[in-house]
Amino acid sequence: MVQLKNPSAQIEEQMRKAGLKIALIMAFLMSFGLSLTGQLMAEHPPEMPIIAAVIGFAECFILSFMISFAIGFFVPIPKVNAALAREFHLKPHTLKTHFIESLASNLIYTPFITTAMVCFVYITMIPDGHKPPFLPMFIQSLIVCLIVAQALIMLFTPIIMKLVLPKAPQQPPQK
Numbered sequence: 001m002v003q004l005k006n007p008s009a010q011i012e013e014q015m016r017k018a019g020l021k022i023a024l025i026m027a028f029l030m031s032f033g034l035s036l037t038g039q040l041m042a043e044h045p046p047e048m049p050i051i052a053a054v055i056g057f058a059e060c061f062i063l064s065f066m067i068s069f070a071i072g073f074f075v076p077i078p079k080v081n082a083a084l085a086r087e088f089h090l091k092p093h094t095l096k097t098h099f100i101e102s103l104a105s106n107l108i109y110t111p112f113i114t115t116a117m118v119c120f121v122y123i124t125m126i127p128d129g130h131k132p133p134f135l136p137m138f139i140q141s142l143i144v145c146l147i148v149a150q151a152l153i154m155l156f157t158p159i160i161m162k163l164v165l166p167k168a169p170q171q172p173p174q175k
Contacts, residue, residue, distance in 0.1 A: 021164045023072030026105075026157075031064035033152045034113055034145050038121065041144060045130075056125055060117050067116050071109055080104055102153040110149040114142045 039057045081101045084090065090097040118138045122131065 018164050019078070020073070022160055023069060025160050025164070026109075026153075027065050027068035027072050029152060029156055029160075030068045030109055030113065030149060031061050033148055034110070034117065035061040035064050037145060037148045038117055038141065041141065042121070056121070059124075060120065063116055063120055064113050067113050068109060071112060075108055077105060077108075080108070098154065098158070102150060102157060105153050105157075106146060106149045110146050111142065113149075114138075114145045117141075 035057055038060055039053060042053075042056075044053055081104065084100055084104055085092075085097065088100060090100060115138070118134075118141050122134055122137065126132075
């Protein structure tokens, strides 16, 4: 005899799976976008082979992806958004709500990702004789990455949510 799951347990399981998919997609998106931003901002010596830049991008992407996915897996973004909605009396599906929720995600993800990537690049990729002062490099990277990440989150979160979240069953029209 097959035992059917409680409908609320099924919904909870669907939402958990959707949350995991969203965390994976956002981790990929944020990592790719911020790693690419870092590569485009970096000053590469003319004699540096292009393969070194590609390898640097790949290493930063992998590091960033691991951090992003860990944040997405362990930080309950929907609960953070619900708390923000209560605190700021936000109405669902408005531009103001979307901006505030995006900003919260940005401030959770981006400082960790940027700190890890800048430290990684500074320690492993910049030769000792050519290292710029760390703090100005970090602050400039953080500001640019916060702007890029805000744009990425604002633009792609609604698309990802529509793709991943289960569709609500259609109700027949009331007569």
